[in-house]
Amino acid sequence: MSFKDLRPQKQRCTREELIRHLKSFELNLKFSAGVWFFSPGGGRFHDRYRKDIPIEGRLEIAAHLADYGLAAVEAHYPNEINHDNKHLYKKLQDEAGVRLVTVIPNLFFDAEFEWGALSSPNPEIRKKAIARTIEALKLNQEMETDFAVVWPGIDGYENDFGLDYFSLRDRFAEGLAEALDAVPGVRVALEPKPYEPRGHILYGTTAEGILFARKVEGLLHNSKNRRLLDEGHALVGLNPEVGHVLMAYEDLPYAFSLTMEYGRLAHTHWNSQPLGNYDQDLNVGVISPELTEAALYVLKMYGYEGYFGIDINPERMPVEQALKNSMDALRAANDRINAMDHEKVVAAANEPHLHRGWLEAYLIRARAPHPEKLPPLPDWA
Numbered sequence: 001m002s003f004k005d006l007r008p009q010k011q012r013c014t015r016e017e018l019i020r021h022l023k024s025f026e027l028n029l030k031f032s033a034g035v036w037f038f039s040p041g042g043g044r045f046h047d048r049y050r051k052d053i054p055i056e057g058r059l060e061i062a063a064h065l066a067d068y069g070l071a072a073v074e075a076h077y078p079n080e081i082n083h084d085n086k087h088l089y090k091k092l093q094d095e096a097g098v099r100l101v102t103v104i105p106n107l108f109f110d111a112e113f114e115w116g117a118l119s120s121p122n123p124e125i126r127k128k129a130i131a132r133t134i135e136a137l138k139l140n141q142e143m144e145t146d147f148a149v150v151w152p153g154i155d156g157y158e159n160d161f162g163l164d165y166f167s168l169r170d171r172f173a174e175g176l177a178e179a180l181d182a183v184p185g186v187r188v189a190l191e192p193k194p195y196e197p198r199g200h201i202l203y204g205t206t207a208e209g210i211l212f213a214r215k216v217e218g219l220l221h222n223s224k225n226r227r228l229l230d231e232g233h234a235l236v237g238l239n240p241e242v243g244h245v246l247m248a249y250e251d252l253p254y255a256f257s258l259t260m261e262y263g264r265l266a267h268t269h270w271n272s273q274p275l276g277n278y279d280q281d282l283n284v285g286v287i288s289p290e291l292t293e294a295a296l297y298v299l300k301m302y303g304y305e306g307y308f309g310i311d312i313n314p315e316r317m318p319v320e321q322a323l324k325n326s327m328d329a330l331r332a333a334n335d336r337i338n339a340m341d342h343e344k345v346v347a348a349a350n351e352p353h354l355h356r357g358w359l360e361a362y363l364i365r366a367r368a369p370h371p372e373k374l375p376p377l378p379d380w381a
Contacts, residue, residue: 002146003187007232009260009302015346018301022342027300027334031327032072032101032309033062035080037281040315049315055080059088061320063096069327072101072307074149077136079106086143100143101307102189102267105136108153108197118175119155119168119202130175137183146307147266149239150176151191156198172202173212177219180235184224189239189266194248196279205248206255209238210262237266241311242295243273243281252291253298260302268304269311270330281313283322285329290367293333300337336366344380354381 013021038061039053053061062073073092075081081089081103093099107117107129115121117129133150140148155172157163180188190212194204203212213236217229225235238259245255259265272287273280285292308330314322341362348359358378365371 002144003185003228003233004146004266004306006234006237006263006266008263009265009304010263011303015350019343019346021303022300022340022346025300025303026338027296027304029069029327029330029334030071030307031069031323031330032074032307033065033070033323034074034309034311035059035062036076037311037313038062038319040313040319043315055085056088059092062098063092065320065323066096066098068324069331070098070323072099074102074104074309075100076104076106077132077139079109081139083139086139089143100145101309102145102147102149103136103140103143104149104151105133107132107155108151113154116155116168116172118152119172121171126171126175130178133176133179134182137179137186137188140186141183147187147189147237147239149191149267150188151193152202153193153197156195156201156204158199160200169202169215173215174219176236177216180216181220181222181225184222185228187235187237187266189237191239191241191244191269192248193241193244193279196247204244206238206240206245206250206258209240210259210264213237213262213264232263234262234264234266237264239267239269239309240265241269241271242284242291243271243279243311244269246273246275246288246291247277247279249275253294256295256298256304257302260298260304265299265304265306267306267309268299269309270326271310271312281311283312283314283329284310284326285333289329289333290363292329293337296330296333297337297340340366 035058038058042048062070089100107113112125120126120129137148152172190203190209192204192206192209193201195201203209216236228235240255240259242252245252270284272282272284274287310323310326312322312326348355361377365374368374
């Protein structure tokens with residue numbers, strides 16, 4: 001397995017060091033995409049709009065997008081990747097150079113997980129969830145992925161009266177720790193989401209995710225895992241998804257920065273989303289493109305080197321075009337932040353009393369197609 005070193009994310013810089021870093025470091029926009037949305041299904045209120053595409057067809061689409069910049073795919077075990085079709089993913093990498101970056105244990109869809117998976121109060125169901133997680137981690141190891149995303153989508157509740165919250169959270173954390181110790185040296189990345197499909201999902205916000213990571217790591221006993229932890233590596237990271245962060249009314253760049261402060265940003269999932277609301281998975285930049293820019297700038301500030309995973313639901317346009325639009329939106333935003341006057345941005349952010357309104361005026365002009373038509377910037381104090 002490719003074990004990436006996330007420890008540099010935690011490094012603090014002086015103001016001068018930060019400016020030098022911003023001038024010299026550029027994000028490497030390596031794009032990945034989840035094969036699940038290559039053939040969107042129906043929703044609660046409508047049927048699917050296109051025929052289902054088998055995995056072979058989805059991977060053919062991924063191969064055709066390699067020249068456009070798609071570098072990796074993501075898939076759930078056992079419904080999207082398993083031991084019978086893993087050769088298709090190896091073929092994709094060999095022939096198109098598109099690798100598998102994560103195998104995700106599917107712990108939310110099956111009817112037997114109605115009352116939770118790793119947190120299930122039914123010992124037999126929970127045992128099945130742990131076994132599935134272990135098999136997914138083994139496949140991550142075999143396929144030399146970077147991490148295993150874990151999404152507790154069905155682990156939660158609606159009626160909050162009388163719940164033994166301690167036991168609920170303990171079962172989930174202890175179950176994941178058991179799987180990690182069974183397949184040591186594999187990193188997992190929790191993907192927080194506050195609600196949907198459950199009324200309330202366990203560990204649904206960024207801060208809860210960081211607490212969860214520390215809790216699980218404290219439960220690990222395998223000697224290989226303990227050695228990695230002793231060296232300062234994170235075995236439990238986070239995979240913040242833009243839409244999920246905004247569903248929780250979190251500030252996106254703040255959430256990314258908090259995760260990196262603890263050296264736990266293993267992956268990122270990108271789309272766009274109105275604050276709150278249901279999980280819309282709109283193409284990147286469709287809503288609040290300024291948040292995309294601010295989030296990218298934070299990643300640039302703290303030296304993010306991971307993938308930019310596209311996680312969208314293109315029900316009404318071809319997935320190829322939706323992916324191209326999303327990749328281009330990130331490229332355009334990245335070009336804008338790289339062109340910033342980093343020295344003045346840092347000064348304006350750190351000395352707002354000396355540069356009142358300047359940063360806002362500067363960003364207006366940076367986003368304008370014809371900034372020369374606007375009045376000059378306010379004087380720099």
